[in-house]
Amino acid sequence: MINIEYQESLYYYPKFIDKIKGKTVGIICDINTEKYALNVKDMCDKVSKTLICTYQDHELIPSEDKIEVGIKFAEDVDYVLVVGSGTLNDMGKYIGTVLNIPTGVFATAPSMDGYLSKGSALYEKGYKVTKEVNMPADVLVHLDTLANAPKLMIASGVGDILGKITCLTDWKLSNIVNNEPIHEEGFKLMEEALNACLTDFDAIVNYNKLGIKKLMDALITAGLSMAIVGNSRPASGSEHHISHYLEMDFVKKQLPVPFHGIKVALGTLVALELYHGLLEVTDLPHKEEITQLVNTLPTVNEVKDMLIKAGCPIRFSEINVAKETFIEMFYNAHKVRDRFTILTFISKLGLHDYFLPRVLEKYF
Template sequence: MTIKVRIPVQLIIEHKAIPHLYKTEVYEWIKEKKVALVSGNGKTRAVTHDIVEVISGQASRIQVMSCENNSLDTINELERMVLEDPPDIIFGVGGGKALDVSKVVGTRSNVPVVLFPTAISSDAICSPVAVIKMLNKSTSIGVKMPQGVVIDLDLLASSPPRLMSAGIGDLLSNKSALFDWRLAHAAGKEEMNTFANLMANNAVDSFLNLINRPEVDSSRMIKGAAESLIMSGIAMSIAGSSRPCSGSEHLISHALDYHCGGKALHGEQVALGVLFSEYLQGQREQVEKLGPIYEKLGLPAHYEDLGYTREEMHRAIRKAPSMRNRYTILNEFELTDESIDQILDEVYPEQAKNRYQLTGSSSG
């Protein structure tokens, strides 16, 4: 049996991708077409203006809409505006929230979407999943894959380093997520798509191989991270769910959001969750190896560096299994208060503190 997998028709990852957009097939798509741009906040507005300048002679109409947040109210308002005079294509411009909102609005209004990430803080840059806020709770929903993705490497290079680090944190979680997926398959809880498994695993390995080279400049690292995050998104499209890239580590992050105030970026919290999950998965040598990698990539190795207390981290671990109906390593253990305390001491030792600064948090 074969399945139909949707992937972007156009993928552009290069320097000056926005100024040179007129040279691409994406530019041909919009000839005498109506284009709606969903723009995030901050410097995203300037990027949106740059895109408008490039396409103004090609599109028949350009409408710019502001995306203040990823709440259901914002999505409903943007969808209303789109349906009043439907565009032929939507350009989503910004960080993770703006991209997710664009995908949701495009899916609900049946309009194709092209994404222009201004940062790579998560795998939202190309995935069939979007995170939205409903009743003050972050919820993942299925969406159509974008028709195209345009990544301007010069733009990414100018974004706060913290945002790229968060995206890499999201990428590294593929390892623990795949372990959980195999565990669920062995327990008879879920089917395993071996091709999606292979792609998600290779996405991480290709990036780790890149950063382990003696000399890798920042431009190559940014491009490598973007390519690996896109491979992760395609792995999710193949699987038909976020399973290849989301397991127990994501449940911990969701619990931090919902029960502890969500004090940090998604990828940063996921990176913390990876350490706890891999410890439970019996991969304690891997946890030790991640220490130097986290330090090199600017990822937090202790919850206090993200503003969480021990009590909050303890609460998140306890609540994580109930965040969604997904079988993971957390279902294999009866974690008591005492055992959680012991693991917190081992996974997040005192010497792991103060290696990380909370700077440059805006993700548009």
């Protein structure tokens, strides 16, 4: 049973504290999250022996050498507690899985949906890989910390959640085209969390604590829905494939990597453009069903306006993507994962050349 505890301003989580009494806790953070880690250490010190490992990287890449540092640090602890978000969370889960010890996370930003994911995105020999990992035992949520996270990290979380619009639609598309089964419980769980964020969107983008809690709830729910389904289908589709493609390119070129959800947001715009563009295609397979599906979607401009309100970039050039990289991404992102999405459908229909001028003009 996963323990998810919320506090508004206090650094006190009773169920977690009971769990670590008398144990050795290894806190893993980086230079960006160390100030929060020291507060968490003070809390843990009251009931446990607490060690801390601080990565000095301002932009931590989860490569083999960094993972090895974490494994060595955690060899003699009973519990690994990450203080951070995306990369640190993935590293902590993997380290705990390798060492067969429980892990938890003190979330420092509502920036991505992987807190409870059973996969960790890591790098091996420069390539992004997803490792199957154990879910964390505890998620500690501190609303003051989340509401005061860097605005671009909150925008990233918004982008990751808005990406569920296209990701869930990709699942429906594959059901229409390939008869891929839809796991009703996992689908509904993610859909309801998305809709809750859409309903309270203004509270989120105004950094209201209740709005930020709603965003964090949805990000956590993504992990739960993936666990129920047994894979990432409820939370990751075409928009994530675009993000993954770009991330590998940034790392390969040794360029700063934009936040995951920012890339997802941009991928969502492209995917929505393709969905609405399908209505123009003559001799479209499954035309009636796909037309009905597309007509349930928001317009691209509606989603674009939401991203602007959240402070997200709305063009790939804004995050330092070169034009040639954008074109390569458009033609090849569907190859990143073996999963049917709108990108796969466009490729099978031979429509890349048809749509390229429009997506270049609108989103590059």
